[in-house]
Amino acid sequence: MERKVSSPMAPAFMVSAPGKVIVFGEHAAVFGKPAVAAAISLRSYLLVTTLSKSRRTVTLNFIDIGLNHTWIIDTLPWPVFQHASKKRFYYSLVDALDPELLNAITPHAEAVSRDLPEKQRKMHVRSATAFLYLFLSLSSSESPGFIYTLRSTIPIGAGLGSSASVCVCLSTALLLQTRTLAGPHPDQPLKEAEVQIERINQWAFVGELCIHGDPSGVDNTVSSGGKAVLFHKNTSGPPSVTPLVNFPKLRLLLVDTRQPRSTATQVEKVRRLKDNHPKTTELILDTIGQLTASALELISSTTFDGNSTYEAIERLGTLIRMNHGLLVALGVSHPCLERVRELVDFADIGWTKLTGAGGGGCAITLSRPDVKEETVEELDRKFIAEGFQKYEAILGADGVGVLWPAVFRNGPDGENGEEIDQKKLENAVGARGIEQLVGVGVREAREGWRFWTRAED
Ligand SMILES: Nc1ncnc2c1ncn2[C@@H]1O[C@H](COP(=O)(O)OP(=O)(O)OP(=O)(O)O)[C@@H](O)[C@H]1O
Numbered sequence: 390m391e392r393k394v395s396s397p398m399a400p401a402f403m404v405s406a407p408g409k410v411i412v413f414g415e416h417a418a419v420f421g422k423p424a425v426a427a428a429i430s431l432r433s434y435l436l437v438t439t440l441s442k443s444r445r446t447v448t449l450n451f452i453d454i455g456l457n458h459t460w461i462i463d464t465l466p467w468p469v470f471q472h473a474s475k476k477r478f479y480y481s482l483v484d485a486l487d488p489e490l491l492n493a494i495t496p497h498a499e500a501v502s503r504d505l506p507e508k509q510r511k512m513h514v515r516s517a518t519a520f521l522y523l524f525l526s527l528s529s530s531e532s533p534g535f536i537y538t539l540r541s542t543i544p545i546g547a548g549l550g551s552s553a554s555v556c557v558c559l560s561t562a563l564l565l566q567t568r569t570l571a572g573p574h575p576d577q578p579l580k581e582a583e584v585q586i587e588r589i590n591q592w593a594f595v596g597e598l599c600i601h602g603d604p605s606g607v608d609n610t611v612s613s614g615g616k617a618v619l620f621h622k623n624t625s626g627p628p629s630v631t632p633l634v635n636f637p638k639l640r641l642l643l644v645d646t647r648q649p650r651s652t653a654t655q656v657e658k659v660r661r662l663k664d665n666h667p668k669t670t671e672l673i674l675d676t677i678g679q680l681t682a683s684a685l686e687l688i689s690s691t692t693f694d695g696n697s698t699y700e701a702i703e704r705l706g707t708l709i710r711m712n713h714g715l716l717v718a719l720g721v722s723h724p725c726l727e728r729v730r731e732l733v734d735f736a737d738i739g740w741t742k743l744t745g746a747g748g749g750g751c752a753i754t755l756s757r758p759d760v761k762e763e764t765v766e767e768l769d770r771k772f773i774a775e776g777f778q779k780y781e782a783i784l785g786a787d788g789v790g791v792l793w794p795a796v797f798r799n800g801p802d803g804e805n806g807e808e809i810d811q812k813k814l815e816n817a818v819g820a821r822g823i824e825q826l827v828g829v830g831v832r833e834a835r836e837g838w839r840f841w842t843r844a845e846d
Pocket residue numbers: 433451452453454511512513515516539540541544545546547548549550551552553555600601608650651652653744745746747
């Protein structure tokens with residue numbers, strides 16, 4: 390009798406996607422105003438391990454939030470997702486969640502981490518919902534078993550796009566597993582790369598809908614394509630995204646107040662304000678849009694390098710300060726964010742605004758060019774004393790990347806293969822440990838990783 394040839398198991402692979410800072414226009418972006426955002430070097434890393442044929446389970450192993458849950462593939466609600474009226478394909482444009490599909494996955498998402506306090510459990514349920522919605526939409530009931538292990542160097546709920554970067558990783562992994570993405574490879578035509586980025590981005594947006602409720606799409610857009618973009622949500626159809634090719638290498642200070650909050654809550658707060666005070670709120674949102682436009686004009690017409698005039702930086706700084714003032718008026722600041730701003734203002738080293746959803750989370754400061762090292766060190770001591778954390782913010786990082794298989798060839802001629810397995814990723818110590826293990830971080834130089842790059846207009 391002829392022996393059946395068993396198909397070899399796919400090798401473990403990794404995907405990675407960056408966090409972001411919004412330089413201008415958060416919240417207003419939800420209401421169709423322009424926003425400028427850039428990818429940063431903090432990233433999420435997802436390792437996908439394929440199980441042997443007999444193990445028909447799928448596991449989310451999200452280390453940072455302590456979520457570890459296994460579903461039996463055959464018990465998931467495939468019939469609802471596969472029904473002719475509901476079935477969506479990898480190329481489908483999904484811009485809203487289907488309540489019936491959401492209902493079908495709710496009991497499976499709610500099954501996670503039952504013994505945890507409600508606040509922490511909610512976080513788990515959100516991540517599980519995003520995963521299940523994407524898995525059931527893009528995969529099939531015949532799917533082999535998988536383990537998805539995630540680690541991130543992005544602080545969670547801090548305004549740096551942690552949820553978007555997780556959703557971009559999940560969307561990329563699932564699209565790669567169903568073999569519906571081309572590349573990335575170094576000589577890939579830019580237009581082809583753009584199509585892949587958009588596909589990843591659109592499904593990441595679906596994940597963001599599960600976590601956020603009402604996202605504009607700016608976070609997943611920056612995380613997918615990287616670099617810096619001008620983002621504009623349209624009333625119908627996909628948003629307009631313009632890569633900002635010559636976005637300046639600004640000296641930005643990034644400070645986390647360590648007050649976590651949910652973006653969904655902050656966005657909902659602004660929507661309520663708009664319902665209760667429609668005219669005034671619309672005026673504020675419009676003005677934020679105008680500030681973004683002015684900043685863009687300034688950035689496009691000025692060279693912000695070592696020779697930039699003090700005047701240009703001061704103009705940009707003033708726009709940053711005004712943007713923050715308007716966000717305060719929208720009610721999305723926090724006493725801790727005001728404290729960071731106050732400390733920076735007392736030290737007189739630059740111009741500060743909150744970034745992302747606010748209500749806690751991070752602030753960015755554009756530094757004056759002539760700031761003395763001692764002043765910065767003194768300020769750093771104050772940040773530490775008050776429990777704030779400073780991050781390195783290099784703007785314009787690469788977007789989503791792939792390491793397939795999850796092996797480094799880091800020797801002189803690409804030899805010395807070093808496999809990244811689940812245990813190594815689980816045990817990496819802190820952000821530095823993760824970056825050392827995966828080789829993509831501030832340096833972004835190690836062998837093996839490939840990135841799709843957005844076409845420039
Ligand atoms: N490392 C992670 N592991 C698992 N889930 C994560 C991780 N990071 C974020 N999430 C999911 O994203 C949610 C936080 O998203 P939220 O949009 O509130 O914050 P953010 O994305 O950090 O901030 P912003 O949207 O303002 O940039 C968490 O509740 C969790 O569900």
